[in-house]
Amino acid sequence: xxxxxxxxxxxxxxxxxxxxxxxxxxxxxxxxxxxxxxxxxxxxxxxxxxxxxxxxxxxxxxxxxxxxxxxxxxxxxxxxxxxxxxxxxxxxxxxxxxxxxxxxxxxxxxxxxxxxxxxxxxxxxxxxxxxxxxxxxxxxxxxxxxxxxxxxxxxxxxxxxxxxxxxxxxxxxxxxxxxxxxxxxxxxxxxxxxxxxxxxxxxxxxxxxxxxxxxxxxxxxxxxxxxxxxxxxxxxxxxxxxxxxxxxxxxxxxxxxxxxxxxxxxxxxxxxxxxxxxxxxxxxxxxxxxxxxxxxxxxxxxxxxxxxxxxxxxxxxxxxxxxxxxxxxxxxxxxxxxxxxxxxxxxxxxxxxxxxxxxxxxxxxxxxxxxxxxxxxxxxxxxxxxxxxxxxxxxxxxxxxxxxxxxxxxxxxxxxxxxxxxxxxxxxxx
Numbered sequence: 001x002x003x004x005x006x007x008x009x010x011x012x013x014x015x016x017x018x019x020x021x022x023x024x025x026x027x028x029x030x031x032x033x034x035x036x037x038x039x040x041x042x043x044x045x046x047x048x049x050x051x052x053x054x055x056x057x058x059x060x061x062x063x064x065x066x067x068x069x070x071x072x073x074x075x076x077x078x079x080x081x082x083x084x085x086x087x088x089x090x091x092x093x094x095x096x097x098x099x100x101x102x103x104x105x106x107x108x109x110x111x112x113x114x115x116x117x118x119x120x121x122x123x124x125x126x127x128x129x130x131x132x133x134x135x136x137x138x139x140x141x142x143x144x145x146x147x148x149x150x151x152x153x154x155x156x157x158x159x160x161x162x163x164x165x166x167x168x169x170x171x172x173x174x175x176x177x178x179x180x181x182x183x184x185x186x187x188x189x190x191x192x193x194x195x196x197x198x199x200x201x202x203x204x205x206x207x208x209x210x211x212x213x214x215x216x217x218x219x220x221x222x223x224x225x226x227x228x229x230x231x232x233x234x235x236x237x238x239x240x241x242x243x244x245x246x247x248x249x250x251x252x253x254x255x256x257x258x259x260x261x262x263x264x265x266x267x268x269x270x271x272x273x274x275x276x277x278x279x280x281x282x283x284x285x286x287x288x289x290x291x292x293x294x295x296x297x298x299x300x301x302x303x304x305x306x307x308x309x310x311x312x313x314x315x316x317x318x319x320x321x322x323x324x325x326x327x328x329x330x331x332x333x334x335x336x337x338x339x340x341x342x343x344x345x346x347x348x349x350x351x352x353x354x355x356x357x358x359x360x361x362x363x364x365x366x367x368x369x370x371x372x373x374x375x376x377x378x379x380x381x382x383x384x385x386x387x388x389x390x391x392x393x394x395x396x397x398x399x400x401x402x403x404x405x406x407x408x409x410x411x412x413x414x415x416x417x418x419x420x421x422x423x424x425x426x427x428x429x430x
Contacts, residue, residue, distance in 0.1 A: 001042065001137070003057075003092070003093050004057050004058075004090065004096055005089075005090075006069040007052060007089060008053055008054075008088055009054070009108070010052065010110045010302070012087050012088070013087035014302055015282060015300050018051070019283035019284055020079060021048075021073060021076060022053060022256075023046055023048040028048075031046055031072075031076065032128065032131045032133035033131065033133075034072060035055065038068035038072070039068075040064040040068055041059055042059065042060055042135070043058040043137055044057045044128070044133040045125070045128025045133045045134050047121065048124075049120050049282075050165065050280065050301055055072070055073065056128075056138060058138060070084070070085070070088065097141060097330055097334075098326065098330050100141060101148045101149075103117060103121060103145070104146060105149045105153075105158075105322055106118070107319055107322055110165065110304065110308055111168060113318070114165070115164070118146070118153070121145060121146060122146055124142070140333070141333060144329055144332060144336075145329070148329035155321075156321045156322050158319060158321075164196055165301060166200060167196065168304040168307045168308050169197065169250060169280045170200035170250075172278065172299060173250075173276065177276065180201060184208045184245060184246045185206055185210070185247070186210045186211075186243055187201075187249075188239065188251040189212075189251065189252035189281070190221070190222040191252065198225075198226055198231070209232070210233075210234060211232070211233050212236065213233075214236050216233060220233060240268050247276065248278065249277045250280065251277065251278070251285035252281050252285075255281070258283075258285060258287040259286070261289055261290060262287065262293060265290055265293060266293060269293070269295060272295065274295050275297075276298075277290065277298040279298065280300075280301055338408070342399050342400050342408070345412040345421070346396055350392065353391075357384050357385070357388050361380065361381065361384050399411055
């Protein structure tokens with residue numbers, strides 16, 4: 001058995017590729033079921049965010065498992081494998097384990113130390129369990145990674161003042177517009193990222209903010225969180241009318257197709273009026289063709305890298321502290337993983353010794369005759385069980401604790417030979 005992660009991220013693929021492979025929560029059940037239907041995939045779950053799409057699997061055969069995940073991604077994204085492969089990264093076992101730890105801790109994010117990713121890892125764990133993709137191994141791995149993410153945030157200061165994608169977008173807008181207080185601003189969406197956009201806009205002095213959302217109830221819930229300012233609320237039918245009056249537009253919806261394109265904007269914009277669009281959604285809410293309009297400037301998540309870089313250096317030293325914590329959590333997972341290899345041998349040995357104990361106890365009780373009381377039988381039963389447990393305890397502890405792979409496998413083979421146990425069928429963990 002082996003743990004594998006196959007995926008792409010802001011480091012390996014541009015947004016136009018990432019959006020093709022974005023898997024929204026409503027499609028997760030079918031996607032996980034599809035992965036688990038492959039012959040070599042035993043467990044599977046998917047981490048899908050605006051900056052990454054990562055498939056975590058436990059496989060019975062490594063090369064075949066990699067091929068099956070790659071095939072799945074190509075089919076889902078409607079991309080030929082040869083086009084997709086240059087954008088993919090593939091990590092095996094310990095590298096895959098460390099990668100998930102770093103992701104949960106915010107060390108692999110576009111914004112170093114950002115906090116939102118830990119809740120996304122928790123969501124991936126929950127969804128994988130809900131749709132029966134996560135079983136024993138991935139369950140333990142994700143629990144360990146979530147623990148690692150929490151420890152990094154509580155034991156280091158890497159998250160202090162850490163910017164998010166939303167705040168980086170607002171920072172970029174401030175650079176481009178110079179004074180947000182004089183800008184009329186529209187925000188498409190009312191989810192978590194939209195809330196962060198409002199929060200950062202207000203902190204930068206913005207006062208005129210319209211929220212456009214499919215559901216007016218969600219827009220009202222967002223406005224309730226900012227009672228000191230009056231947000232103007234609209235539904236999608238008013239979208240183009242609202243945008244026509246604005247200088248800046250932020251888009252952060254879960255729409256799977258672009259909400260804005262050249263044709264829509266051309267119809268409502270005055271020829272000499274500048275409109276700047278900041279699209280932090282993946283898939284993108286703004287079609288690339290809007291850049292063909294001379295009075296429109298559009299920015300997406302990949303355009304935030306320069307802004308983010310200015311905030312990174314102060315956190316790099318803190319990240320080194322965090323790496324030490326992650327090393328501890330990876331080692332804890334490795335100890336658990338190594339113990340799995342011994343499970344079959346320990347179980348078979350216990351079964352054999354228990355069968356001998358029951359057989360010999362039955363012989364002894366039959367010799368003692370029917371006058372031997374039930375209470376005495378219970379005492380003898382407990383005595384024999386206790387002797388067996390004490391004899392087996394120390395060898396089992398030593399076997400589990402053995403870190404050298406070859407030495408451990410040699411010890412298991414010796415036990416199987418000495419006690420004439422059947423050959424193990426599923427003990428080889430790579």
